Amino acid sequence: MKITIVGSGYVGLVTGACFSEVGIDVECVDVDRNKIENLNKGIIPIYEPGLGEMITRNMDKGRLRFTTNIAKAVKGCDVIFICVGTPPDEDGSADLKYVIQVARDCGKYMDDYTLVVTKSTVPVGTSLKVKSAIKEELKKRNISIEFDIASNPEFLKEGAAIEDFLKPDRIVVGADSTRAEELLRNLYKPFTLNGHPIIVMDVVSAEMTKYAANSMLATKISFINDIANLCEIVGADINNVRNGIGSDGRIGNKFIYPGIGYGGSCFPKDVQALIKTGKEYNYDLQVLKAVEAVNKKQKAVLYNKILNYFNGDLKDKTIAIWGLSFKPQTDDMREAPSLEIVNSLLKAGANVKAYDPVAINEAKHHFGDSISYYSDQYEALIDADCLAVLTEWSEFKIPNFKIVQKLLNSPVVFDGRNIYDKSEMLKMGFDYICIGINTIKSLLKPELSSAC
Structure with a gap:
C-alpha cells in the first residue's frame, strides 16, 4: 500500500x-x-x-x-x-x-x-x-x-x-x-x-468528535483554574480539593491540575472554532464561551501575583523565568501563557532572564532581544529579584534550592504550575506563591482578588 x-x-x-x-x-x-x-x-x-x-x-x-x-x-x-x-x-x-x-x-x-x-x-x-x-x-x-x-x-x-x-x-x-x-x-x-x-x-460525527474532545479537556482545565482562584479567596487548598474530586471515577484525575491556562496549537483554536460553528447554526455554546473567558483571564494570574508582591512597581525589577513552551517536551509556543506573562512584565518595565530546555530559539522569534536568554537554568537566576516557573519541565521539579536561594536577590518563587510543595518551600525560607493556595495573605488584595 x-x-x-x-x-x-x-x-x-x-x-x-x-x-x-x-x-x-x-x-x-x-x-x-x-x-x-x-x-x-x-x-x-x-x-x-x-x-x-x-x-x-x-x-x-x-x-x-x-x-x-x-x-x-x-x-x-x-x-x-x-x-x-x-x-x-x-x-x-x-x-x-x-x-x-x-x-x-x-x-x-x-x-x-x-x-x-x-x-x-x-x-x-x-x-x-x-x-x-x-x-x-x-x-x-x-x-x-x-x-x-x-x-x-x-x-x-x-x-x-x-x-x-x-x-x-x-x-x-x-x-x-x-x-x-x-x-x-x-x-x-x-x-x-x-x-x-x-x-x-459517519464522517460528520468524526469531525465533531475531535472538537468535542479538545473542548472537553479545555473545559476541565478552565474549571479547575476557576475553582483554584476561589480556593485562594476562601482559604482552601486546591491540591486537597483536586485530590478529593479526582478520586471520583466519574471525574478522574487528569486535566484537573491548576495552572496559568492552556495554550498550544489545538485547544485555543478548537474551542474558538466550535463556538463559531455553533453560531453558524444559531446555537449559543455558553459553556465553551466561559471556558475561553476563564482561560484568557488565567493567563494574567501569575503576572498579577508578581505585580502585587512588588507593590505594583516592577520597573527595573529582574524576573527569572523557567519555561517558555506551552507544555513540557515541546518547543511549541503557540498561545503559550509565557507570551502574555513576559510581554506584561516588559510593559511594566521589568527585565526578564529566561531559560527553557528546547524553546529558546522559538522564543527569539517572539521576543527578539527584548529579554535575555540562558542555556543554564541556574545562570538565569543570577541577580534576579524572583523566579517564576511557567512550564513544568522535569528538570525544574527537584532543583538545588540552596543554589536557587544563593543566586536570587531574595528567596521568592512564583510557581505557575504548582510543582513544589508549599510546606517545604516555606520551611526552606522561600516566599512561595502558587496557584489556588494563598501562602501569603497580604497578596490577596480586594481589588485584585478576582485575578489571583
Missing part, C-alpha cells in the same frame, strides 16, 4: 513517520521547499522526542520520502491524508483554504480510485466541501474517477506523539462507505493488534 501525506507539519510528520515504521510506503508533500530540502538532509523542523530518529531510520530504508511535487505524489497512491494547517480566522472560524487546495490537487492529479482522508482538525461539514472541490476538478478534466472521503482526526499529545500514534487510546474513523472503512481498518491494523479500538462512525 502506498499513502501520501500532504502537509509536513507536526501532524503530517508524525503520521508519515509512524506509518512508515510499520512498513508502509509513505510520501510526504509540502509546498515549503526549504522545509522539504531540510527534511531530506535529516533536519527536522519541530522538536518531538523520538521523531527525528524515526524519520532518519525510515528514510534510510526507503519507506519514507519527502517532496514538493504533489502531482507525482498523488498519482498511484491508495490513500491521501490531508494534514495541512487550519489556522483561525479573525472571527475564530477555521481557515480551510489549505484543506480545499489539497482537495483540488487531489482532483487534478488522481488517476485511479483514491481514498482522501481529512486528518487536519476541520469543522463539521468540511468533508462535503472536500468532496465538492475534488468533483469540480475531475469535471474540468472531463474524467470520472471513483473516490471516497473519510475523516480520521488525530489525538496526538505534543511531547508524546509517537507513543500516542503507535499505541493509541482509540482510532476514530469517519467513513460513509464500506470500501473506505475497510481500507482504513487495514491501514491501522498494525496499531490495533494489542486491543486498541477502531471506532467507526
Whole structure:
C-alpha cells in the first residue's frame, strides 16, 4: 500500500513517520521547499522526542520520502491524508483554504480510485466541501474517477506523539462507505493488534468528535483554574480539593491540575472554532464561551501575583523565568501563557532572564532581544529579584534550592504550575506563591482578588 501525506507539519510528520515504521510506503508533500530540502538532509523542523530518529531510520530504508511535487505524489497512491494547517480566522472560524487546495490537487492529479482522508482538525461539514472541490476538478478534466472521503482526526499529545500514534487510546474513523472503512481498518491494523479500538462512525460525527474532545479537556482545565482562584479567596487548598474530586471515577484525575491556562496549537483554536460553528447554526455554546473567558483571564494570574508582591512597581525589577513552551517536551509556543506573562512584565518595565530546555530559539522569534536568554537554568537566576516557573519541565521539579536561594536577590518563587510543595518551600525560607493556595495573605488584595 502506498499513502501520501500532504502537509509536513507536526501532524503530517508524525503520521508519515509512524506509518512508515510499520512498513508502509509513505510520501510526504509540502509546498515549503526549504522545509522539504531540510527534511531530506535529516533536519527536522519541530522538536518531538523520538521523531527525528524515526524519520532518519525510515528514510534510510526507503519507506519514507519527502517532496514538493504533489502531482507525482498523488498519482498511484491508495490513500491521501490531508494534514495541512487550519489556522483561525479573525472571527475564530477555521481557515480551510489549505484543506480545499489539497482537495483540488487531489482532483487534478488522481488517476485511479483514491481514498482522501481529512486528518487536519476541520469543522463539521468540511468533508462535503472536500468532496465538492475534488468533483469540480475531475469535471474540468472531463474524467470520472471513483473516490471516497473519510475523516480520521488525530489525538496526538505534543511531547508524546509517537507513543500516542503507535499505541493509541482509540482510532476514530469517519467513513460513509464500506470500501473506505475497510481500507482504513487495514491501514491501522498494525496499531490495533494489542486491543486498541477502531471506532467507526459517519464522517460528520468524526469531525465533531475531535472538537468535542479538545473542548472537553479545555473545559476541565478552565474549571479547575476557576475553582483554584476561589480556593485562594476562601482559604482552601486546591491540591486537597483536586485530590478529593479526582478520586471520583466519574471525574478522574487528569486535566484537573491548576495552572496559568492552556495554550498550544489545538485547544485555543478548537474551542474558538466550535463556538463559531455553533453560531453558524444559531446555537449559543455558553459553556465553551466561559471556558475561553476563564482561560484568557488565567493567563494574567501569575503576572498579577508578581505585580502585587512588588507593590505594583516592577520597573527595573529582574524576573527569572523557567519555561517558555506551552507544555513540557515541546518547543511549541503557540498561545503559550509565557507570551502574555513576559510581554506584561516588559510593559511594566521589568527585565526578564529566561531559560527553557528546547524553546529558546522559538522564543527569539517572539521576543527578539527584548529579554535575555540562558542555556543554564541556574545562570538565569543570577541577580534576579524572583523566579517564576511557567512550564513544568522535569528538570525544574527537584532543583538545588540552596543554589536557587544563593543566586536570587531574595528567596521568592512564583510557581505557575504548582510543582513544589508549599510546606517545604516555606520551611526552606522561600516566599512561595502558587496557584489556588494563598501562602501569603497580604497578596490577596480586594481589588485584585478576582485575578489571583
